[in-house]
Amino acid sequence: MSKQKRLKQVSGKERGDPPETGVQQVEKEPTTVEEKQEFIDRYVVSEPFGMAAITRGPEGKLRYFVVEPELDEGEIRELERLKKILLEEAVLPLEKLKERAFVEGFFRNVIKKTIKNHKLKIPDDRLEEFFYYIMRDFLGYGVLDVFMKDPNIEDISCDGSAIPLYVWHKFYENLQTSVSLTKEELDSVILRLAYRTGYQVTVSNPILDGDLPDGSRAHIALGEVSKRGGSFTIRKFSEKPFTVVDLINFGTMSAEVAAYFWIMIENFRSMMISGATASGKTTLLNAIAMFIFPESKICTIEETREIRLPHENWVPLVSRQVFHEGIKEITLFDLLKSSLRQRPDYIVVGEVRGQEAYTFFQAIGTGHGGLCTIHSDSIETSVKRLLTKPMDVPLMLMGLMQVGVHISRVRVGGETTRRVVEIKETIGIDEETEKVEFNPTFNWGGEDNDSFLFSGRSIVFERMAEQNFIPVENYYGELEDRAELLRWMALKKRMTYNEIAETIRRFYYDKDGVMQEVRLGED
Numbered sequence: 154m155s156k157q158k159r160l161k162q163v164s165g166k167e168r169g170d171p172p173e174t175g176v177q178q179v180e181k182e183p184t185t186v187e188e189k190q191e192f193i194d195r196y197v198v199s200e201p202f203g204m205a206a207i208t209r210g211p212e213g214k215l216r217y218f219v220v221e222p223e224l225d226e227g228e229i230r231e232l233e234r235l236k237k238i239l240l241e242e243a244v245l246p247l248e249k250l251k252e253r254a255f256v257e258g259f260f261r262n263v264i265k266k267t268i269k270n271h272k273l274k275i276p277d278d279r280l281e282e283f284f285y286y287i288m289r290d291f292l293g294y295g296v297l298d299v300f301m302k303d304p305n306i307e308d309i310s311c312d313g314s315a316i317p318l319y320v321w322h323k324f325y326e327n328l329q330t331s332v333s334l335t336k337e338e339l340d341s342v343i344l345r346l347a348y349r350t351g352y353q354v355t356v357s358n359p360i361l362d363g364d365l366p367d368g369s370r371a372h373i374a375l376g377e378v379s380k381r382g383g384s385f386t387i388r389k390f391s392e393k394p395f396t397v398v399d400l401i402n403f404g405t406m407s408a409e410v411a412a413y414f415w416i417m418i419e420n421f422r423s424m425m426i427s428g429a430t431a432s433g434k435t436t437l438l439n440a441i442a443m444f445i446f447p448e449s450k451i452c453t454i455e456e457t458r459e460i461r462l463p464h465e466n467w468v469p470l471v472s473r474q475v476f477h478e479g480i481k482e483i484t485l486f487d488l489l490k491s492s493l494r495q496r497p498d499y500i501v502v503g504e505v506r507g508q509e510a511y512t513f514f515q516a517i518g519t520g521h522g523g524l525c526t527i528h529s530d531s532i533e534t535s536v537k538r539l540l541t542k543p544m545d546v547p548l549m550l551m552g553l554m555q556v557g558v559h560i561s562r563v564r565v566g567g568e569t570t571r572r573v574v575e576i577k578e579t580i581g582i583d584e585e586t587e588k589v590e591f592n593p594t595f596n597w598g599g600e601d602n603d604s605f606l607f608s609g610r611s612i613v614f615e616r617m618a619e620q621n622f623i624p625v626e627n628y629y630g631e632l633e634d635r636a637e638l639l640r641w642m643a644l645k646k647r648m649t650y651n652e653i654a655e656t657i658r659r660f661y662y663d664k665d666g667v668m669q670e671v672r673l674g675e676d
Contacts (some may be wrong), residue, residue: 164477175221182283187658191208191209192206192208193215193221194207194215195207198302199302200287201281204219204221216330216333217320217329224282228275228279235273242263243263259356264280264283264284289448296334297309306320308386310320310386311339313382314381317331325571343373346365346387351363352474359376360372362376364458370387371385373385378435394650396468397440401640401643405437405572405573408530408636410576410605412631412632412635412636413632414658415635416628416632417556419446421522421557423517423554423556424441424556425558426558426559426560427532427557427559428527428529428560430528432571434560435460438501441656442499442524445462445498447661449464449500450495451499452491453468453501454470454501456472456503460503465655470491472484472485486509488509489502497521500523510544515555532559536551552579552581553615556579559573559576565600565603574596575593575597577593578591578592594611595608596608638656641674
């Protein structure tokens with residue numbers, strides 16, 4: 154699908170920037186910007202006024218412009234005056250705060266009354282633009298609102314005051330933006346972000362990691378440790394997690410690879426997903442965890458809640474930081490020990506990085522199914538990290554991790570995307586060299602051959618067949634059947650979270666009925 158179809162285009166001329174104090178926008182005099190900048194993409198983010206524009210300058214540099222209604226100096230003063238009056242006089246019922254239609258209607262009525270009662274100089278034909286800024290600044294994220302609402306933005310970072318913000322765009326990667334913050338504005342944004350995480354960031358505790366209400370992760374550092382005027386990074390997460398079918402349609406993996414994951418998870422084989430930052434590890438983990446049997450007991454363990462499952466018998470555990478004396482810190486290690494007392498069928502760890510790795514390997518060695526991610530640039534590097542401090546997992550336990558998966562950010566057709574580049578099964582430990590031996594199972598063919606190649610042999614299939622006293626061909630047949638089902642779901646556009654979860658549930662209880670529908674091509 155082309156970007157023009159993915160992104161809604163904007164017709165007409167965008168408005169430019171007001172003075173620095175007040176509202177942040179695109180630069181002054183948009184005609185000058187258009188003369189110097191080639192517009193690569195333009196699309197609506199927050200209707201009807203919040204827009205984004207991707208431009209290329211004469212030097213070839215791409216930039217991200219936030220396009221919002223232009224206000225002159227007098228209008229900015231009236232807007233600030235209106236905000237102060239609303240803060241003093243408007244009383245919004247807290248129980249109605251999540252009802253968007255009620256909130257919008259409430260503010261529309263209050264704004265009209267306030268303008269009339271206080272004789273504010275706001276013309277009727279500008280009411281909608283003032284309403285946009287009130288909603289943006291009161292209920293949204295202020296100058297960050299367009300970034301937060303843009304589904305194509307994955308990360309937002311501010312390195313200090315008077316420095317342009319940077320974003321990571323799904324299609325254009327790292328982009329400098331048109332927004333920069335003064336020291337006062339940056340302090341205000343940091344306080345707002347900290348408040349929304351529910352924690353405090355202070356001189357005595359100048360670093361904060363927390364979750365925003367929409368599930369995004371915020372990292373904040375005050376000027377005491379971030380010497381360019383304070384900084385923050387927001388890692389956004391999709392409201393609707395990507396499903397296995399989504400990843401197949403994106404080309405992240407093939408239907409055969411997804412079917413292989415399905416068989417591994419159904420048979421409680423342990424898997425570790427490795428990759429660099431922003432390579433898609435957690436997205437892949439979240440997607441394939443949907444294959445866990447519907448009634449299985451699952452415990453997920455994370456520092457920030459990112460995993461979302463359709464299962465009812467699921468306990469999501471999240472670690473707790475300590476900001477005050479007298480409160481016990483809850484680490485991933487504590488949560489993992491707690492989960493083992495809950496008799497889970499599956500333990501899913503968002504990321505192993507410390508002493509919890511040893512306990513995790515002990516858990517999967519006692520028969521629990523296990524899924525986790527780890528930061529590394531290859532499956533072999535993952536093993537080296539596990540063997541050294543602080544994880545310090547004994548070499549002889551390495552065989553308990555039966556499948557290693559590596560996902561990477563790659564270039565395909567001139568665009569950056571994600572691919573499962575290799576899957577390896579653990580054969581065992583070579584006693585002479587003291588190294589872990591692997592059997593390559595799937596490999597990505599590279600940019601020129603954007604496909605996934607099966608080696609033709611699965612050591613894990615052979616071991617499962619031996620344990621269950623059945624022919625190994627049965628598992629290869631299952632691989633073909635489930636790949637066929639997944640291709641059918643992708644073809645039929647069965648991409649919603651609930652539809653896929655329901656189809657997987659039906660397959661477990663009525664495989665023949667589901668496969669008959671697939672082969673007959675029924676909806």
